Amino acid sequence: MAYRVLDLQPDPALLNPRFDGYKLRLVDSGSDGAVRTHQLQSASAQPQLLASNELFTYDEVCSRIHYNHLFVGPRHGTFVYFTKNRCAFLVDTSGACSPQFTLLFELPTRTSTSASQGYPGAYSLSDTHILIFDGTESLYVLQHIECDGEHWQATGVFEIGTGSVAAGPPGRGQRPNMNYVLGATLGHVKGAGLVIRMHICYRIDKEAAATQTRTGHSMPTFCIQALQVDMPTASPGTREVLGAGTLCPEIPALSTSTAHTLHTHAIPVYCAYVGWDQYILGVRGGVVLDDTELVLQPTDSSESTASAVLAAAAANTDVHHYHWTQSASDVTVCMELPQPLKSSQIQCELTRNTVSLHLAGGDPSLAKYACERVELYDRIVADDSVWTLENGRLLTLYLQKEHEGARWASVFSADDGVLEAMDPSELVAIRERLEKYTAADQEAGRSTAPLMQQYVDQDSGGDLEQLEEQPDASVMFSARDWRTGQAEATSVPGSPGWLCAAFSRAPAQLQGLQPGVPPVCLKFDVDGVVFSFDMSPSSSSGGSSSQQQQHVRVDARHAGTFSALSYVQASKREKRLISIDPDMAVAVLAEAQRRIYIYHQVPRADAASAAQNVVDLGGSGDDAEILGMQAAGRVLVVLRARSLCTIDLDSC
Missing domain, CATH: 2.130.10 (Methylamine Dehydrogenase; Chain H)
Known part of the structure; x- marks a missing residue:
C-alpha cells in the first residue's frame, strides 16, 4: 500500500x-x-x-x-x-x-x-x-x-x-x-x-x-x-x-x-x-x-559497513536526498551523505533568500547535493542560520525563519516534491544510526552520555x-x-x-x-x-x-x-x-x-x-x-x- x-x-x-x-x-x-x-x-x-x-x-x-x-x-x-x-x-x-x-x-x-x-x-x-x-x-x-x-x-x-x-x-x-x-x-x-x-x-x-x-x-x-x-x-x-x-x-x-x-x-x-x-x-x-x-549488525567499523547500513535504511525512506521539518521559528533540513567528509570539504553559504552548497569528495553521488544560489521558499535570518556536520556523514541546515509562524510548503521556492514528512525525532534516529555504524569516523576514546539524565x-x-x-x-x-x-x-x-x-x-x-x-x-x-x-x-x-x-x-x-x-x-x-x-x-x-x-x-x-x-x-x-x-x-x-x-x- x-x-x-x-x-x-x-x-x-x-x-x-x-x-x-x-x-x-x-x-x-x-x-x-x-x-x-x-x-x-x-x-x-x-x-x-x-x-x-x-x-x-x-x-x-x-x-x-x-x-x-x-x-x-x-x-x-x-x-x-x-x-x-x-x-x-x-x-x-x-x-x-x-x-x-x-x-x-x-x-x-x-x-x-x-x-x-x-x-x-x-x-x-x-x-x-x-x-x-x-x-x-x-x-x-x-x-x-x-x-x-x-x-x-x-x-x-x-x-x-x-x-x-x-x-x-x-x-x-x-x-x-x-x-x-x-x-x-x-x-x-x-x-x-x-x-x-x-x-x-x-x-x-x-x-x-x-x-x-x-x-x-x-x-x-x-x-x-x-x-x-x-x-x-x-x-x-x-x-x-x-x-x-x-x-x-x-x-x-x-x-x-x-x-x-x-x-x-x-x-x-x-x-x-x-x-x-x-x-x-x-x-x-x-x-x-x-x-x-x-x-544488520556491524561486523567492524569500516566504511563499507556504514555504507551498507545507510543503504538499507534508505530503502525504507523516499528517494529524495534530504528530509526536512519545521517549527514556528525554524526549518531543519537533514542530509545523509554517501561518504564521510571533513568540514573543510564543505562550502555552505546562506543568504536572506538563497542557499549555496558545494561538497568536495570522490563519490560522484555527492553532485546531487550541490546547489548554487537556489532560492528558498521564504526569507531567513542568515546570521542566525547555521549548518552542522556530525560523524562526517550527517549534514544539517538550521534555517531561522524571518517571518516567524509562517508555514513553508517546501524548502525551495521551486517545489521539488519533497514533502515535510520527517518526524522531528527521526533526526535522533539518524544520529543514533550513524554513531552506531561509523565508529571509525569518531575520535578515539570519545565518551557518550547516558540515555537517561533527568x-x-x-x-x-x-x-x-x-x-x-x-x-x-x-x-x-x-x-x-x-x-x-x-x-x-x-x-x-x-x-x-x-x-x-x-x-x-x-x-x-x-x-x-x-x-x-x-x-x-x-x-x-x-x-x-x-x-x-x-x-x-x-x-x-x-x-x-x-x-x-x-x-x-x-x-x-x-x-x-x-x-x-x-x-x-x-x-x-x-x-x-x-x-x-x-x-x-x-x-x-x-x-x-x-x-x-x-x-x-x-x-x-x-x-x-x-x-x-x-x-x-x-x-x-x-x-x-x-x-x-x-x-x-x-x-x-x-x-x-x-x-x-x-x-x-x-x-x-
Whole structure:
C-alpha cells in the first residue's frame, strides 16, 4: 500500500471565531438531582504507592498521574476497577436502582521480580471476555460462564515480562522494567480460532549508544511490542460454578508471539484497532526506529559497513536526498551523505533568500547535493542560520525563519516534491544510526552520555502544575499494518497538539458499529478540534490469494470543534483526566480532587457561548481524590477511593 499523509489540519468552516466563552450553569446535586454518590461494596480503590527509590522519566510520571483507574466493562453501563487488596470488581450502573458490584478476579500474589510494579488494568475484549493485567508482567483472560448471574472464570494466563534494564546513569545498577498495556482486541484467525492481538510498551535504557536532542539532553527509548496470544479452544460453557472470581488451581498458560516492535521516545497516548489487520498509533514525537533498521549488525567499523547500513535504511525512506521539518521559528533540513567528509570539504553559504552548497569528495553521488544560489521558499535570518556536520556523514541546515509562524510548503521556492514528512525525532534516529555504524569516523576514546539524565522526584507528591510546565512534543498519528508495523499513513510535524481521546464504548455497544475507533481531540490555537478516523475499502495486502487480508484506507476528518477548550483546560492547575463524549456532545475535565468540569457543545455553529457545569463531588481525605472516570451514554461515572458517583449529563 502506498504511503500517504494523514491530514490533521482543521477545516476553517468548523471553527467558530464568534465564540466568546462558556457560561456557568448550576447543577442540582441533591438526593434526586443530577449527581448521586454510592458507596463501594468492596475494599477501597486507592492505588498502591510506589517505593520512594523508584526512578522514572518525566513521561512515565505523567502517565501515572493521569492514569484512569476506571475501565470500560464488557456491556453498556458496566465498569471495572481494582481495590487496594488487588481484587477486580465489575460494577453495573445500567439499572434504575443502586449499582451492582460483582467480584471478578483476585490477582495472585506477585512472585517474580523481573518487572516493576505498576497499576493493574482491565481491557474488555468482548461481552464475554475480559483481559486483566496485574500491573507487572502477568495477564489473565477471564471468560463469562453461561449460567444465571454474573460469573467469570480465568481460562488462561501469559507473561509479558522483559527482565531487568539499566537504571539510568552509570553506577545506578539494574532496575526491574515497568510494562504498560496500550490496548487489546479479540478476533478469529483461520485455523487458529480465537486470538488476542495487543500492544505493550516498556522502557529501554541505553547507555552504550545514547541519543541526543538538539538541546543536548538525552532521551529515553520505549519499545512497543505487538503481541498475538492464542486462546484456549475449549469454552467454560455451563460448567459448575466455583464461585465468582474463583482462581482455579491451575490456569492454562497461553502461547504468545511477537508480530513486530517499534521504538519511540515516549509512551503512546493513543492506540486503537482498525478491524483486525490494522491499528492507529499516536505518540509524542512519533516512531523513531523499527525492527527493519536493527537487523544488520556491524561486523567492524569500516566504511563499507556504514555504507551498507545507510543503504538499507534508505530503502525504507523516499528517494529524495534530504528530509526536512519545521517549527514556528525554524526549518531543519537533514542530509545523509554517501561518504564521510571533513568540514573543510564543505562550502555552505546562506543568504536572506538563497542557499549555496558545494561538497568536495570522490563519490560522484555527492553532485546531487550541490546547489548554487537556489532560492528558498521564504526569507531567513542568515546570521542566525547555521549548518552542522556530525560523524562526517550527517549534514544539517538550521534555517531561522524571518517571518516567524509562517508555514513553508517546501524548502525551495521551486517545489521539488519533497514533502515535510520527517518526524522531528527521526533526526535522533539518524544520529543514533550513524554513531552506531561509523565508529571509525569518531575520535578515539570519545565518551557518550547516558540515555537517561533527568528523573522526576518520586516524592514530589504529584505536582501537576510543575509537570504541565514541561515542553510537550506534538503527537504524531500513524495507521499501521499489524503484521509488519509499517506505516501506511502518517501525520506530519506541525499538526495540532494532543489534548485527549474520546471515552471508549463497551464491546457490546460496538457490535454493528463500523468502525468503533474513538475520535481524538487536538489543540488548535484556543480550540479543541475533534478528528474522527474514517475508513474506506482499499486493496488487499500481499501474499497468496488464500492469505490476503482486506485492508481499509484510513483518513482523518475534522468532525467537530469544542470552542476554547484548549484555552480553558490550560488554565486548570491540577487537571488529572480529560476526555470527550464520542458523540461530541460534551467534554469533561476532572481535577485531582472533587471538581468535575463539563463543557457542552454550542447550541448552533455560530453561537457566541455554550454552557459549562462545575460539579463539586465533595468528600474528604482520600475519598476526595478522583481516581477515574468513564461515560455510559449520557451518564458520567466517577471513581473515588470509597465511592462511585454518577452524573446525569442530561440534567446538567
